[in-house]
Amino acid sequence: MKIAVLGGGITGLTAAYTLTKKKNKVTLFEKSPVLGGLAVGFKQPNWNWHLERAYHHLFANDYDIINFAKETGFNKIFFKTPETASIFGDLGIHPMDTPLDFLKLPHLNLFNKFRAGFVLAFLKFTPFLSLFEKITAKEFIKKTMGKIVWKRLWQELFRKKFGDYAGIILASFIWARITKRTKNLGYIEGGFQTFINHLVKESRSLRVNVLTGYEIKEIKKRGAKYLINGQIFDVVISTLPTPVMVKLTSNLFPKKYLERFSKLKYLHALTLILETNQPLLKKTYWLNVSAPQIPIMGIIQHTNFIDKKHYGGSHIAYLGWYLKRDDRLFALTKEELLKFVLPYLKILNTKYKILNTYNFKGSFAQPIFDKDFVKNKPDFKTPLKNFYIANLDMTYPYDRGTNYAVKLGKQVAAMI
Numbered sequence: 001m002k003i004a005v006l007g008g009g010i011t012g013l014t015a016a017y018t019l020t021k022k023k024n025k026v027t028l029f030e031k032s033p034v035l036g037g038l039a040v041g042f043k044q045p046n047w048n049w050h051l052e053r054a055y056h057h058l059f060a061n062d063y064d065i066i067n068f069a070k071e072t073g074f075n076k077i078f079f080k081t082p083e084t085a086s087i088f089g090d091l092g093i094h095p096m097d098t099p100l101d102f103l104k105l106p107h108l109n110l111f112n113k114f115r116a117g118f119v120l121a122f123l124k125f126t127p128f129l130s131l132f133e134k135i136t137a138k139e140f141i142k143k144t145m146g147k148i149v150w151k152r153l154w155q156e157l158f159r160k161k162f163g164d165y166a167g168i169i170l171a172s173f174i175w176a177r178i179t180k181r182t183k184n185l186g187y188i189e190g191g192f193q194t195f196i197n198h199l200v201k202e203s204r205s206l207r208v209n210v211l212t213g214y215e216i217k218e219i220k221k222r223g224a225k226y227l228i229n230g231q232i233f234d235v236v237i238s239t240l241p242t243p244v245m246v247k248l249t250s251n252l253f254p255k256k257y258l259e260r261f262s263k264l265k266y267l268h269a270l271t272l273i274l275e276t277n278q279p280l281l282k283k284t285y286w287l288n289v290s291a292p293q294i295p296i297m298g299i300i301q302h303t304n305f306i307d308k309k310h311y312g313g314s315h316i317a318y319l320g321w322y323l324k325r326d327d328r329l330f331a332l333t334k335e336e337l338l339k340f341v342l343p344y345l346k347i348l349n350t351k352y353k354i355l356n357t358y359n360f361k362g363s364f365a366q367p368i369f370d371k372d373f374v375k376n377k378p379d380f381k382t383p384l385k386n387f388y389i390a391n392l393d394m395t396y397p398y399d400r401g402t403n404y405a406v407k408l409g410k411q412v413a414a415m416i
């Protein structure tokens with residue numbers, strides 16, 4: 001069969017590879033000149049590893065990507081246990097990796113710690129319950145862990161990650177986060193881009209027609225088939241963000257089907273990467289910024305996880321945000337963004353010199369898991385025969401990730 005895969009992120013690449021192994025003729029269309037989508041990396045001439053535009057790691061239980069990598073002959077995933085911590089209003093950095101770390105938190109009394117600890121353990125070991133879709137995370141945490149725990153531990157985390165949407169996120173999000181999290185974190189020798197490049201190379205050697213710099217603007221129907229780029233396809237798989245797909249298919253799908261997607265809400269990712277001569281954070285890899293006075297969601301000191309020797313001896317820190325498209329931070333230039341954050345970074349450290357900065361944006365990177373989302377999210381099958389969707393909205397209840405991109409790519413390929 002002739003198959004068009006739209007989008008060259010990890011979902012599209014996995015689907016293209018898997019379908020070609022099943023003897024189909026696949027063409028993959030990617031808008032950007034580089035493949036990898038949200039997991040794409042970049043490299044400076046004096047670095048020997050790629051660095052993701054947005055911080056990336058794997059969890060120890062990300063079996064779909066771990067097994068798929070092996071299946072394709074790729075054995076470069078390794079695991080380490082870097083420190084995760086939070087900075088609260090008191091501006092102290094508190095590790096958050098173990099129950100003992102949790103017991104040491106100064107903001108909660110022992111009763112609240114035990115109560116919250118019990119609920120966290122329940123979430124970790126309980127299977128998904130439909131109850132988690134009937135209540136927001138905020139209500140769930142307030143009811144089970146208590147109002148003080150919500151206020152002192154969670155409120156700011158939710159506000160930083162979801163902004164105005166913080167109050168409508170379902171409890172299923174928190175369940176998935178707790179269930180999935182492992183202390184061991186994985187990375188890829190050479191960066192995630194090495195795996196992406198490997199997949200592209202393997203796919204090309206299987207004769208996948210990989211087209212980069214090709215933005216799909218229109219898909220037409222020709223009888224039971226589809227016309228894209230002047231070529232006829234039997235099957236189309238869209239891995240594009242749902243709002244992008246909706247735009248492209250307004251003449252293809254029934255209006256009613258597309259209307260449901262207008263209920264989906266998204267935030268967009270913004271990262272500012274600092275390459276410095278000294279680390280911003282001494283020990284911590286992942287710092288949740290739960291201090292309301294610091295307007296940054298998270299600081300990820302990548303080189304406290306991965307050796308700085310791979311980046312020409314420089315230290316690498318990401319500053320990250322999820323924002324609405326009209327947020328003023330999105331409109332800032334890299335220099336303006338740096339100027340904005342510098343006074344806050346001084347609270348953490350003053351003994352470093354910035355050598356380089358990099359600034360990236362990722363569209364529709366964070367779907368909002370609310371009640372509307374559960375009712376209206378896309379599914380693999382569409383009203384049109386042989387037109388499939390596999391995109392990051394479909395990882396629910398789990399937060400999107402490269403593991404689920406692989407899983408979706410394989411699942412959609414298995415349907416054809």
Ligand SMILES: Cc1cc2nc3c(=O)[nH]c(=O)nc-3n(C[C@H](O)[C@H](O)[C@H](O)COP(=O)(O)OP(=O)(O)OC[C@H]3O[C@@H](n4cnc5c(N)ncnc54)[C@H](O)[C@@H]3O)c2cc1C
Binds near residue numbers: 039214239320392405
């Ligand atoms: C800030 C951030 C941090 C993350 N951290 C992690 C992490 O730690 N671990 C982890 O595993 N995952 C992480 N992820 C998630 C992970 O990157 C994604 O889940 C995964 O890469 C999604 O792959 P995808 O192929 O489904 O989608 P995408 O990567 O979005 O791929 C879709 C592709 O479609 C292309 N496209 C769009 N429009 C068109 C068009 N009109 N024509 C042709 N092509 C088009 C895009 O350019 C893109 O390449 C993170 C994401 C972000 C944003």
